[in-house]
Amino acid sequence: MKKILSGNEAAARGAWEAGAMVGAGYPGTPSTEILENFVKYPGVYAEWSANEKVAADIAIGAAYASKRAFVTMKHVGLNVASDSFMAVSMTGTEAGLVFISADDPAMHSSQNEQDNRNYAKFARVPCLEPNDSQQAKDMMANAFTISEEFDTPVIYRMTTRICHSSGVVELSDDIDAIYEHRPQRASVKFPRNPAKYVMIPGNAVKRRPLLEQRIQKLAAYAETSPLNYIEKGSSALGIITSGISYQYAKEVFPDASILHLGITWPLPKNLIHNFAQSVQRLIVLEELDPFIEEAVKIMGIQVEGKDIFPAIGEYNPRIIRESAVQAGLLPPEAHISLPPAYPEPIPARPPVLCAGCPHRSSFYLLHKMKVPVTGDIGCYSLGVIEPLSAIHTLGSMGDGIAVAQGAVKSGSTEKYVAVIGDSTFFHSGIPALANAVYNQTPFVTIIMDNRITGMTGHQDNLGTGKTLQGKTAPIIDIEALVRAMGVQHVTTLPSFEVDKIETTLKDYLKLDEPSVLITLEPCALLPDSRKRWEPLYINAEACNGCTLCFRVGCPAILKSEELDEHTQRPKAIIDPTLCTGCEVCSQICPRDAISFRKEHQQNGITIQ
Amino acid sequence: MKTINFLLAGVGGQGTILAGELLAHVGLAMGFEVKKAEVHGMSQRGGSVTSHVRWGTRVFAPVAGAGEVDFLLAFEKLEGLRNIHMLCPTAIALINQENIIPISVTSQNQVYPTDGEIQGAFAKTIQRAIFINASDTAKRLGVPQTMNVVLIGALAAVLEEYPAAEFTQSDTIWVDAITKRVPAKYAELNKTAFFAGKSLITLPQKENV
Ligand SMILES: Cc1ncc(C[n+]2csc(CCOP(=O)(O)OP(=O)(O)O)c2C)c(N)n1
Numbered sequence: 143m144k145k146i147l148s149g150n151e152a153a154a155r156g157a158w159e160a161g162a163m164v165g166a167g168y169p170g171t172p173s174t175e176i177l178e179n180f181v182k183y184p185g186v187y188a189e190w191s192a193n194e195k196v197a198a199d200i201a202i203g204a205a206y207a208s209k210r211a212f213v214t215m216k217h218v219g220l221n222v223a224s225d226s227f228m229a230v231s232m233t234g235t236e237a238g239l240v241f242i243s244a245d246d247p248a249m250h251s252s253q254n255e256q257d258n259r260n261y262a263k264f265a266r267v268p269c270l271e272p273n274d275s276q277q278a279k280d281m282m283a284n285a286f287t288i289s290e291e292f293d294t295p296v297i298y299r300m301t302t303r304i305c306h307s308s309g310v311v312e313l314s315d316d317i318d319a320i321y322e323h324r325p326q327r328a329s330v331k332f333p334r335n336p337a338k339y340v341m342i343p344g345n346a347v348k349r350r351p352l353l354e355q356r357i358q359k360l361a362a363y364a365e366t367s368p369l370n371y372i373e374k375g376s377s378a379l380g381i382i383t384s385g386i387s388y389q390y391a392k393e394v395f396p397d398a399s400i401l402h403l404g405i406t407w408p409l410p411k412n413l414i415h416n417f418a419q420s421v422q423r424l425i426v427l428e429e430l431d432p433f434i435e436e437a438v439k440i441m442g443i444q445v446e447g448k449d450i451f452p453a454i455g456e457y458n459p460r461i462i463r464e465s466a467v468q469a470g471l472l473p474p475e476a477h478i479s480l481p482p483a484y485p486e487p488i489p490a491r492p493p494v495l496c497a498g499c500p501h502r503s504s505f506y507l508l509h510k511m512k513v514p515v516t517g518d519i520g521c522y523s524l525g526v527i528e529p530l531s532a533i534h535t536l537g538s539m540g541d542g543i544a545v546a547q548g549a550v551k552s553g554s555t556e557k558y559v560a561v562i563g564d565s566t567f568f569h570s571g572i573p574a575l576a577n578a579v580y581n582q583t584p585f586v587t588i589i590m591d592n593r594i595t596g597m598t599g600h601q602d603n604l605g606t607g608k609t610l611q612g613k614t615a616p617i618i619d620i621e622a623l624v625r626a627m628g629v630q631h632v633t634t635l636p637s638f639e640v641d642k643i644e645t646t647l648k649d650y651l652k653l654d655e656p657s658v659l660i661t662l663e664p665c666a667l668l669p670d671s672r673k674r675w676e677p678l679y680i681n682a683e684a685c686n687g688c689t690l691c692f693r694v695g696c697p698a699i700l701k702s703e704e705l706d707e708h709t710q711r712p713k714a715i716i717d718p719t720l721c722t723g724c725e726v727c728s729q730i731c732p733r734d735a736i737s738f739r740k741e742h743q744q745n746g747i748t749i750q
Numbered sequence: 751m752k753t754i755n756f757l758l759a760g761v762g763g764q765g766t767i768l769a770g771e772l773l774a775h776v777g778l779a780m781g782f783e784v785k786k787a788e789v790h791g792m793s794q795r796g797g798s799v800t801s802h803v804r805w806g807t808r809v810f811a812p813v814a815g816a817g818e819v820d821f822l823l824a825f826e827k828l829e830g831l832r833n834i835h836m837l838c839p840t841a842i843a844l845i846n847q848e849n850i851i852p853i854s855v856t857s858q859n860q861v862y863p864t865d866g867e868i869q870g871a872f873a874k875t876i877q878r879a880i881f882i883n884a885s886d887t888a889k890r891l892g893v894p895q896t897m898n899v900v901l902i903g904a905l906a907a908v909l910e911e912y913p914a915a916e917f918t919q920s921d922t923i924w925v926d927a928i929t930k931r932v933p934a935k936y937a938e939l940n941k942t943a944f945f946a947g948k949s950l951i952t953l954p955q956k957e958n959v
Pocket residue numbers: 168169170171216218219222252253519520521522539562563564565566567592594595596597598
C-alpha cells in the first residue's frame with residue numbers, strides 16, 4: 143500500500159515495526175510528531191518526559207533491561223541529554239538504543255543552528271541519516287540492528303525538511319501481522335554486570351579503548367553497508383551527499399555520479415577513495431557543517447564543498463543551482479532569474495501571542511514598568527515582539543531564572559524579573575529557582591502557568607494531569623512546590639486580572655528577598671477555553687483614538703478607518719472573529735470604551 | 751512530465767496545512783509521485799506560513815526554490831505578495847481577497863499595500879493572477895473555516911484548463927480526497943465549499959461581485 147507520510151510519521155512507524163517497546167522524549171520542533179505517532183501503535187510505552195535528559199535515561203534504562211528503545215528531541219535537546227548520551231556510549235546496552243535528533247537548519251523554530259552529526263564523532267557512535275520518508279521508516283530497522291550488533295547507541299539524524307516533508311511510503315496495512323512478527327525481545331533479568339554498566343573510573347578506564355575499537359569496526363561495516371551506495375552517472379562530476387541534500391543533488395545534477403551516505407559517521411574510507419578515483423571532479427553536498435568534507439580532506443582526497451555551497455542555513459534547489467553556476471559546475475544557462483522585487487517594504491508578520499493569550503497581561507505591565515526581564519523559551523518568548531517588547535534575554539531552555547540571579551549577584555542595582563512557562567519550569571526551572579532561593583537572591587520570578595506546553599503544539603506536561611498515553615496523572619502543585627523551596631512571598635493570580643498582577647508585581651519588586659508570582663489561566667487555544675470565547679466590542683463614541691489598547695499587542699485589535707475628530711488618530715475596533723473576550727484591553731482602556739462580558743448579558747447583546 | 755510546483759501561502763490558522771494535504775493526495779490519486787513540505791512551530795502563532803506541494807513523474811526535493819513555483823494559492827493578499835519572488839513568469843496565482851492586518855501595521859507604522867498595488871505587482875510578474883472572494887464564499891456557506899476548501903475548488907477549476915496531458919483529474923478525485931480528510935460530519939459541507947470554489951472560476955461574473 144502507498145501512503146503519504148511525513149518523515150516523523152514514517153520514523154514512528156519504522157521504530158514500531160523494528161520492535162521498539164519504549165519511546166520517550168521532550169517536545170521540540172521539528173521532532174514532536176514522532177512520539178505523537180508512535181503512541182498510537184499497539185504494545186508500546188511512550189511518554190513526554192520532564193526534559194530530554196530524563197527521556198534519554200528512560201530509554202537507556204529500557205535498553206539496559208533488554209527492550210529496544212528510543213528517545214526523541216530537537217537538536218538542542220541533545221545538548222540537554224548530552225551527559226547521558228556520552229555516558230551510554232561508554233556502557234553500550236543490552237538491546238538497541240536510538241537517539242533521534244531533529245536538527246533545524248535555518249532555525250525555523252529554534253534558538254540556534256547546530257549540526258548534531260558532530261555529536262556522533264564526539265561520542266564515537268554511528269550516525270544514520272534518512273533522505274526521505276521511506277528511508278525514515280526503513281532505516282529505523284538498521285539503526286536498531288547496528289546498535290545491537292556493535293553495542294552502541296545510534297544517532298538517527300533528521301532535519302526539518304525530512305521531519306516535516308511528506309512523501310509516498312510503501313508499507314503494509316496489516317498492523318496485526320506486523321505486530322505479530324516485529325522483532326521482540328524476551329524479558330530477561332536486568333544485567334548484573336558492573337564492569338560494563340557501572341562507570342566508576344576503574345571500570346571506565348577498561349571500557350574506554352573499546353570505544354575506539356568499536357568505531358573502527360563500524361567504519362569497516364560502513365564500507366559494505368547497503369545504506370551507503372553509489373548511483374553511477376557521468377564521470378565528469380561525483381557528489382558525496384546524505385540526508386535531504388541527496389534530494390537536491392538528484393534534482394539539480396541529474397547526470398552526476400552520486401555516493402549516498404546513509405551512515406555519515408564513521409565514514410567508509412575505501413568506498414570514498416574508489417568513488418573519488420572514478421570521477422573527474424568531486425564535491426560534497428551537505429547542509430550545515432563541512433562534516434563529511436573535512437573528513438574526506440583528511441583522507442588526502444581533493445574535494446570541494448563549502449567553497450561552493452553555503453555553510454549556514456537550509457538548502458533548496460535554487461541555492462544549489464545558483465551556487466553551482468557560480469562555481470562552473472553548471473552552465474550559465476542554468477541560472478534562473480527572479481522577478482523584480484516589490485519596491486516597497488512588505489509589512490512583517492512575525493508570530494505573536496494569540497488573541498486572548500494569558501501571557502499578554504504580564505508583558506504589557508512589564509513593558510510599562512521598564513524593568514529588565516530575563517526570558518525563557520515558549521509561547522511567552524513572544525513577549526519580546528513589539529509593541530510588548532518586554533523580554534531582554536533568551537538563550538536556552540530554563541536559563542532565565544539563573545541569568546536573573548547572576549545579574550543581581552553581579553551587584554546590579556536594577557530590579558529584575560524572570561519569566562518562565564509551566565513546561566519550561568518542569569524542564570529545568572526547578573533547580574534554578576531552588577538555587578536562587580537558597581542563595582537568597584532578591585528578584586521576581588513569574589511562572590506563567592497556562593496548563594500546557596503551548597509553543598510546540600499543546601503537549602501534556604507534569605502539571606496537566608494527563609500522560610501521553612491518556613492516563614490520569616497527579617498534578618504538581620507549583621505553588622506548594624515553590625513554598626517548599628523556602629520562598630516566603632508566593633501568590634497565584636488569574637492571568638487576566640491586570641490590576642492585581644500590577645499591584646503584586648510592584649510590591650514584590652520592593653522586596654529584598656526572592657518572590658514568585660504564578661499567573662494561572664489555560665491557553666486560549668485549548669478546547670475548554672475555546673468554549674468560553676465571547677468577543678467584545680468597542681463603543682466608537684467613547685473611543686477617542688488614544689491608541690493605548692494597541693499597546694497590548696493583541697491581533698484582534700485593529701485600527702479603524704475612522705479618525706477621532708479631536709485627536710485625528712484612528713479609533714480602535716475589535717475583530718470579532720479573533721477576539722476571545724479576555725478583557726485585558728477592557729481593563730486598560732482609560733475611557734471604558736471596550737465592553738466587559740457581564741455588560742453583554744446585562745444589555746442582552748450577543749455578538750457573532 | 752516537468753515537476754509541477756504549488757506554493758500555499760497564508761497566515762497561521764488559515765488552514766494551509768489541510769489544503770496542502772488535499773493537494774498532495776489528489777496528486778497521488780492521479781498517479782504522480784508527490785512531496786509536500788511545511789514548517790510547524792513558531793510560524794503557527796499568527797505568523798506567515800507556507801507549504802510546498804510538488805507533483806511529478808519523479809520528485810526529489812520537497813521544496814521548490816525561488817522563481818520555480820507554477821501555482822500560488824494565496825490565502826491572504828499580503829502573504830501572496832510576500833511570496834511573489836517564488837513564482838516563475840508563467841505562473842498562475844489564485845489570491846483570496848482577504849486582508850489580515852499584521853501587528854506591525856497596527857502598532858508600528860508599517861503600511862498594508864493597497865489592492866491596486868498588489869494587483870499591479872502580480873500583473874508585472876506573472877501571466878495570470880486571479881483574485882477571488884474565497885473568504886466571503888465560505889462565510890456565505892455559514893462556515894468561514896471552509897475557506898481553504900473553497901480555494902482548493904478554485905484551483906481545481908484552474909487546473910482543468912492547464913495543458914498537461916497527465917492531469918487525469920476529475921471531480922471524484924478531488925471530492926474523494928476532501929471527504930477522506932475532514933471529519934465525517936463536515937464532509938457534505940466541504941463538498942459544497944469545493945464546488946462553490948470551482949464556480950468562482952467557471953462563473954466569474956456571477957460570484958465576483
Ligand atoms: C532544549 C529544548 N527543548 C525543547 C525546546 C522546544 N520548546 C520550545 S518552547 C517549549 C515549551 C514551552 O512550554 P511552556 O514553558 O509551558 O510555555 P508555553 O509555550 O506553554 O507558553 C519547548 C518544548 C527547546 N527550545 N529547547
